[in-house]
């Protein structure tokens with residue numbers, strides 16, 4: 083259990099104690115030195131945590147296939163906060179990932195009361211249009227609607243067998259009066275996240291989900307559900323190496339060599355073990371200790387780094403035997419930029435953020451009014467300097483608008499030393515944001531009549 087801390091993905095509140103979140107929920111720390119060609123968000127520590135990101139880095143390193151899944155809730159307008167995930171998706175795209183985009187129209191219906199038609203309109207005109215302008219490549223991107231992909235709904239439904247209301251209560255704080263459509267939304271989202279691995283959608287490969295840390299409850303749920311469907315468990319062995327165990331379930335009893343009476347069918351069991359040994363020796367392992375009676379295989383020589391290769395080979399064996407063979411998703415987490423007023427960014431409070439469609443005038447007005455880390459008077463500011471940790475203009479340069487690290491740190495130094503005044507750093511932010519918004523709007527124009535290129539045939 084995680085003590086009293088819980089993240090509510092639908093809440094308008096947000097904790098910003100990122101170290102605590104990382105520790106409480108067992109997220110791993112991102113090691114920037116392991117990331118090839120790190121982007122702005124990586125370099126500045128904004129992507130701060132992950133689960134199994136190493137598996138993806140390994141795929142990139144080896145040139146193996148991997149997929150990226152992201153999703154959007156079509157409600158309100160797209161703002162700067164939403165663009166952070168797309169920056170990351172673009173980085174994965176540039177490093178060989180195929181992209182699937184979920185339009186969570188069912189979730190929006192369930193949790194925001196947005197009709198499916200309205201959801202579709204918002205998704206295309208607000209979100210996908212901007213995704214195109216931000217640089218997603220239609221050749222490598224596949225957008226679908228939850229309401230139009232029965233495979234996702236079916237998978238979500240099946241995964242429901244592996245959880246119960248108590249778990250949903252613990253993860254999401256649901257209670258007796260929670261709307262049942264709302265209860266279904268996380269299961270559908272688990273279906274979203276896992277379905278790109280199905281044979282019809284690209285087949286078995288690691289899938290990474292870049293999200294804001296508020297979405298981690300869904301990732302945790304999905305990883306747990308995938309693990310519970312697996313026919314083979316892979317764990318660290320106490321005395322070193324790895325150990326594989328059979329996971330006997332109602333769904334796989336027969337294939338696993340367990341008879342109706344509960345006895346072990348030796349013939350079936352030993353043929354499973356022959357297959358297991360064959361796949362492991364193909365991976366190059368020679369020291370394989372099989373114990374068919376206990377249903378375990380030990381690999382004393384395997385290391386932690388072998389885990390994902392072994393996992394994938396076990397999952398493909400599971401698939402051959404008739405199982406789903408689902409790999410738990412990998413994820414990365416980003417911090418949130420502060421809202422312009424000092425609170426959380428929110429579509430429903432236009433003064434807290436910059437929308438992708440804001441005019442230069444609207445943006446300038448918001449930056450001028452934004453929360454500042456400057457001192458009360460010029461004299462004090464020159465003497466004490468500005469506070470970067472509170473200054474919205476600085477943070478927006480850091481998160482979004484200033485690409486150059488050296489330029490950013492020189493602005494930061496000048497501001498902290500009092501050389502640069504609050505009004506001046508705001509003006510720098512306005513100038514940079516103007517270029518950014520103008521560029522985006524030009525790119526949007528270029529994509530206006532080609533949005534359909536992104537939409538999967540089943541969702542047109």
Ligand code: TRP
Nearest residue numbers: 151152153154155184186271274
């Ligand atoms: N729940 C997400 C949101 O609130 C939307 C979403 C649905 C999603 N399915 C997803 C996000 C899969 C990432 C992965 O915005």
